[in-house]
Amino acid sequence: MTPTLLRTAAELHARARAGRRAVVMTMGALHEGHATLIRTARELAGQDGEVVVTVFVNPLQFGEGEDLDRYPRTLDADLKIAEEAGADTVFAPSVDEVYPGGEPQVRVSAGPMGERLEGASRPGHFDGVLTVVAKLLHLTRPDVALYGQKDAQQLALIRRMVRDLNFGIDIVGVPTVREDDGLALSSRNRYLSARERRTALALSAALFAGSDRHAAQEALLARAREVPATHARAEALSALGESRAAADAHAVAQAVPGGPSAVRAAARLVLDEAAQLDPPLELDYLALVDPSDFTEIEDDFTGEAVLAVAARVGTTRLIDNLPLTFGTLGAAS
Numbered sequence: 119m120t121p122t123l124l125r126t127a128a129e130l131h132a133r134a135r136a137g138r139r140a141v142v143m144t145m146g147a148l149h150e151g152h153a154t155l156i157r158t159a160r161e162l163a164g165q166d167g168e169v170v171v172t173v174f175v176n177p178l179q180f181g182e183g184e185d186l187d188r189y190p191r192t193l194d195a196d197l198k199i200a201e202e203a204g205a206d207t208v209f210a211p212s213v214d215e216v217y218p219g220g221e222p223q224v225r226v227s228a229g230p231m232g233e234r235l236e237g238a239s240r241p242g243h244f245d246g247v248l249t250v251v252a253k254l255l256h257l258t259r260p261d262v263a264l265y266g267q268k269d270a271q272q273l274a275l276i277r278r279m280v281r282d283l284n285f286g287i288d289i290v291g292v293p294t295v296r297e298d299d300g301l302a303l304s305s306r307n308r309y310l311s312a313r314e315r316r317t318a319l320a321l322s323a324a325l326f327a328g329s330d331r332h333a334a335q336e337a338l339l340a341r342a343r344e345v346p347a348t349h350a351r352a353e354a355l356s357a358l359g360e361s362r363a364a365a366d367a368h369a370v371a372q373a374v375p376g377g378p379s380a381v382r383a384a385a386r387l388v389l390d391e392a393a394q395l396d397p398p399l400e401l402d403y404l405a406l407v408d409p410s411d412f413t414e415i416e417d418d419f420t421g422e423a424v425l426a427v428a429a430r431v432g433t434t435r436l437i438d439n440l441p442l443t444f445g446t447l448g449a450a451s
Contacts, residue, residue: 137167147305156203178246320392328385420445
């Protein structure tokens with residue numbers, strides 16, 4: 119069934135509600151990543167609940183010189199994707215509906231976390247994001263709201279805002295959806311030429327290289343911990359074919375779980391190579407951070423982390439990330 123298109127909050131509030139309302143916030147130009155969010159929302163809301171997809175290009179989160187004017191507006195196509203994914207309602211308000219009287223004088227501040235990484239590259243961006251998210255949560259009145267993990271820092275800030283300001287709404291993160299070649303789905307991918315896209319693949323390749331290094335180090339440390347004596351450990355690792363590690367079994371035993379520095383180095387190697395391509399990849403940042411505050415982790419860190427990258431290819435700026443967990447494999451029981 120074609121979703122109902124609504125333009126005002128009054129129309130949305132007038133709809134009869136039964137069951138849970140799940141909201142997926144978008145800026146339009148929907149793709150399979152958004153469809154995955156909508157399908158997940160359908161599962162959470164249940165057949166008796168309601169799935170609302172918002173389509174609103176928020177001017178507050180675009181800085182000077184960014185792509186507000188050329189950001190794709192494809193409402194007819196968006197309605198079709200929303201229908202196929204199971205949405206009941208598409209809420210596509212005007213700027214005047216969301217910001218009556220012009221840009222708001224009172225805004226939500228993202229705080230210190232909002233000044234790091236994406237916030238450092240795009241000053242004021244997260245204040246604009248949180249302000250519109252807060253307004254859309256009030257306008258749509260959901261029980262649960264879903265966001266993609268591709269925008270990891272945004273997701274972390276929304277969770278913090280909802281917790282700190284007592285919104286009483288469940289926030290659900292949905293894993294990143296990738297194209298067959300590994301590139302994270304984004305509405306901005308359509309800006310890339312064929313040559314630029316080849317260069318852009320370095321973002322996901324760098325993350326996978328860091329993840330592979332992390333997995334190998336964690337597995338090696340787990341093996342080392344299984345054998346208590348240094349001599350016996352060397353023999354055991356040698357039997358496993360880890361000749362290089364066996365030659366330095368003591369160093370392996372003392373290794374930091376997962377080696378955050380080594381993970382960064384593996385990812386950066388891929389990005390450095392991509393900087394030599396034509397067209398080149400222009401790195402903005404590569405970071406391995408604690409998702410609670412998006413500060414860089416140290417080599418003795420254990421727990422959940424995010425390996426994040428942002429870069430520009432031609433005139434298009436792209437971001438990507440992968441979650442990693444440090445210091446769990448082989449941990450002493």
